[in-house]
Amino acid sequence: MIKVIPVEEAVGTQLAHDVTEIRPGEFKGPAFRKGHTVCGEDVCRLQKLGKNRLYVIELEEDEIHEDEAAALLADALAGRNIRWENAPREGKINLLAAADGLLRVRADTLAAFNMMDEVMCATLHNHTLVREGDLVAATRAIPLVMKRAAIERAAAVARSQGPVVEVLPVRSARGGLVVTGNEVYHGLIQDRFAPVIREKLEKLGGELLSVEYVPDDAHRIARAVEKTLEAGCDLVLLTGGMSVDPDDVTREGIRAAGAVDLCYGSAVLPGAMFLVARIKDVPVLGVPACALHHRVTVLDLVLPRILAGETVGRKELALLGHGGLCRDCARCTYPHCPFGKGS
Structure with missing residues (x-):
C-alpha cells in the first residue's frame, strides 16, 4: 500500500523510490536515492524539484x-x-x-x-x-x-x-577457401576474393588456413573441397561459379564432394545467390560475386551465426528477407544500420 504525505511532513521518513533531477543539457539522475531518510534541509530542495508530496510504502503480504x-x-x-x-x-x-x-x-x-x-x-x-x-x-x-x-x-x-x-560464443574458425573460375585459374585476372574472406574470418577471431584455385570443372572443385577438409579446415568457403551461367558448376562440385542439406538462394540483397550446406559436421558456404563489390553482404549476416553454432538453412535464409535489403549508402555504417536487423 502507498500513502501520500505532504513533503513538509516527510522529515524522518525514508524515500520509497529515487527522486530524479533533470537539468536540461547538463544532468539527469537521482537527486535522492531510494531509502534516503528525509531531513529538514531536504524539504526545500525537494520542493524545487517539484516534489510537494512524497510516498510512504507499507507493503502488504502479496x-x-x-x-x-x-x-x-x-x-x-x-x-x-x-x-x-x-x-x-x-x-x-x-x-x-x-x-x-x-x-x-x-x-x-x-x-x-x-x-x-x-x-x-x-x-x-x-x-x-x-x-x-x-x-x-x-x-x-x-x-x-x-x-x-x-x-x-x-x-x-x-x-x-x-x-x-x-x-x-563465436568459435575461432580454421577456414579453407576454394576459388573457382577459369579466368583466375589460368591467370587472366587476379584473385581478389582471398583478401576479403581472410579479413572477415580474422575479424571473428578465425584464420584462413588454405586457398585452392580450380577451373570451372565440377570434379576438380569436389577434389579441392576434399583437399581442404584433409588440411584440417572446419569451415569451407567457395567463391565464383555461383550464378546461373552454363559454366557455373560450383554447386555441382559441392554436391559431388558429399555435401548435404544444400540450400541455394537467400532473401538478402546483396547476396541472393548465396549457398549453405554441410559435409558431415563442417559448414560449407558458397559466396556470390557481390562480396567483391559490397562491403557488407549476406555473408556478414550468416557467418557469425554459423560460427556461434546455429543451424542456418532454408527457413533462416528466408527470414533474413525482413531487413535484408542493403541501402548501399555512400558511407557504410554497418552494423549501425537496419541491414540484417529484421530476423
Missing part, C-alpha cells in the same frame, strides 16, 4: 516493490553469458554481456513477456555481435508497487522457452 520485482525479472530473462547486478536504478536493471559473442534474443518470448501487465524488457537486435561488458538488455517493473503474483507470472513467461537473452 505486494512487491519495483526493485525486488526488477531482480526477479532480470533473473528470469538472463541466460548464458549474461550478467546483472541486483542494484536497480530507478527500478531498472541492466543486463550485460559477460563474454564476447553473438547475442541471441528469443523475440517471440520477449513479445509475450512484454504483453504481461506492469513489466517490460528492451533488448538489442537478435544476432548482434557484442563485446564483454556491452549493455544488451534492460528490464523493470513499471509501477512502484504491484502484486507479487503478477511478477511471478511474467517471470514464468520469460522462462517458458529458455532464456530470452543469451550470448553465444
